[in-house]
Amino acid sequence: MSTIESAEARGAVFREIAEDQRPDEIESLCMQCYRNGMTRLLMTKIPFFKEIIVSSFKCDECGWSNTEIQSAGRIQDQGVRYALTVRTKKDLDREVVKMDCATTRIPELDFEIPPFTQKGSLTTIEGLLTRAMGGLEQDQAARREKEQDVASKIDEFIAKLQRLKEVETTFTLIVDDPSGNSFVENPFSPQKDEALTVSHYKRSQEQDQMLGLEESEQEAEPEERKPATLDELRDEVLQFGTNCPECNAPASTNMKLVQIPHFKDVIIMATNCDSCGHRTNEVKSGGAIEPQGTRITLHITDPSDMTRDLLKSETCNVYIPELEFEIGMGALGGKFTTVEGLLKDIRELIVVKNPFTVGDSATPGRAEKLQDFGQMLDKIMGGRMDAHLVLDDLAGNSYLQNVYAPEADPEMKVEHYVRSFEQNEELGLNDMKTEGYECEAESSSR
The missing domain is CATH 2.60.120.1040 (ZPR1, A/B domain)
Incomplete structure (x- = not known):
């Protein structure tokens, strides 16, 4: 049995990085002297970077060596x-x-x-x-x-x-x-x-x-399907095949259109892997980009604020001024959760899954600073510290529940602003043309 096969027999091929983790050794050809050398492969998981393969080759005959790193995880959505x-x-x-x-x-x-x-x-x-x-x-x-x-x-x-x-x-x-x-x-x-x-x-x-993601052309369907209405989509859960983002095994993703009260339609997507048990959910806006950006500011003064429903789109930036904290859009993806759920996700991303706080990547004081940040988040979630949570969405597709609806919420402020040229460029709106097509079509036909 080869070393790779024995690794598969012991458990998952890509395991969490640990001190006792040993690389697999494979005898391979040296491209300098054309004699046999040794290649060591370490297949592991690193937070933020998913699965990676670290390979190191060394030839004892001529002394030539080479190391490299390859991504074994899935290609990201963006x-x-x-x-x-x-x-x-x-x-x-x-x-x-x-x-x-x-x-x-x-x-x-x-x-x-x-x-x-x-x-x-x-x-x-x-x-x-x-x-x-x-x-x-x-x-x-x-x-x-x-x-x-x-x-x-x-x-x-x-x-x-x-x-x-x-x-x-x-x-x-x-x-x-x-x-x-x-x-x-x-x-x-x-x-x-x-x-x-x-x-x-x-x-x-x-x-x-370039990445090999170009889809092959699909054959035309023999019968033309009638487009489903919004009411039909709200009553139906769609399912399609995909790969698990953790173990890359075949999995299924469920998708459903949901109407959020006092807001708009959103698409909730949930993936459940039967192989490794990994679960993930993601929310995407079901509507168009709004004419203006939206900035929602919530003054967290009571533990009950943690239960407010929250929709964070992929184009939303999150700020906590009291902690001098900012996380850009796309870092956490789209989420439909609560205020407490968002703060827990931030804590896990920054404090728990940060690969640069352990091992050789750690520097003095960095781990302590992140632990202090996690304790401050715990105080906010426990109601022991007042803070402001700011959701700044360039596309205007984020939402925070108003518990006083339809009356105004004294602890929440919603502002609409005109996007700058750079912000429109980031959303791809500057080169998007949605008017005047009929006139151009008539002139070209003439």
Whole structure:
């Protein structure tokens, strides 16, 4: 029995990371000397990054070694883009999970590492720069003999990268990953990082093709189906096949259209995996993007506020001013829960499942700071601390229950505001045209 088969016999292939976890060893061919070396595979789960495969190869004959990291989890629903402004040498120590499909750019140098040109890696900002310099320095000796001008230009560029490593000037590092599985550390978590901007976006058709997600063309159905009405959809639970986000086994997702009183229709999606028992639920707005954004502010003064129903859409940012806390849209996904349920999800995401508070990733004081943050959330949920919960939704599709409805709620404030050009750009509205199609169709027919 092979080592991988024995791992499957002991339990799940991807297990939680632990001190006693041992990698699987496979004898494999060395691509330098063409003799046999040893590859070690560690298949594990890391919070935020789902399943990963860490592989390390070493050849005892010639001494060549190589390590890399690959994502074994599912591709996320949206791509992610990190933009970090590096100002000090301390910023160079930020940890980065860079998948092989991610694009890395430094606009100040007009420098770009295209996707699939490097293997996935778990490194730091300094490590990314060092790796880029090492790649450029390869074959420089041969270039100096044959192409002196090209070698000189590369030497100049390497010197520029070296100056960035010394942080002689401020520069911007952008990691753009259409799979959504890359990550750049926020050392100030759970507080907002002013130097780091995280944005989620919908992948283009070309990016789906690059990731192998392009769906095959479906054959036309022989009979035309009559579209279902809203009343029919509200009475029906739709079901379709999918894969479990934890173990990747076949699972089923139930979907239902629900009317929220004093609000609008929403779509609730729930997935239950029979293989590993994992359960997840997600809420998506059933209506269009509102003409204006919505900001809902709740003053939490009583434990009964924890039972208020809450709908957080995917485009909603959450703020707790008293804790100087902000979490961007897409981080928790869409949720239909209560105020207490949202605060528990925030606590689990920031305090419990944060991979940068244990092991080699931990730094002095970081775990204590996050524990203090968790205790403050516990005080708010226990009614021992007054606080404000702010739901800022660019699309206007979030909701917080008014327990005094239809009268005004003295502890809740709802504001509608005009979105800026940048906010409309983030929602993809600036290039969306919904008027004048009939006129254009008539002119083109003529």
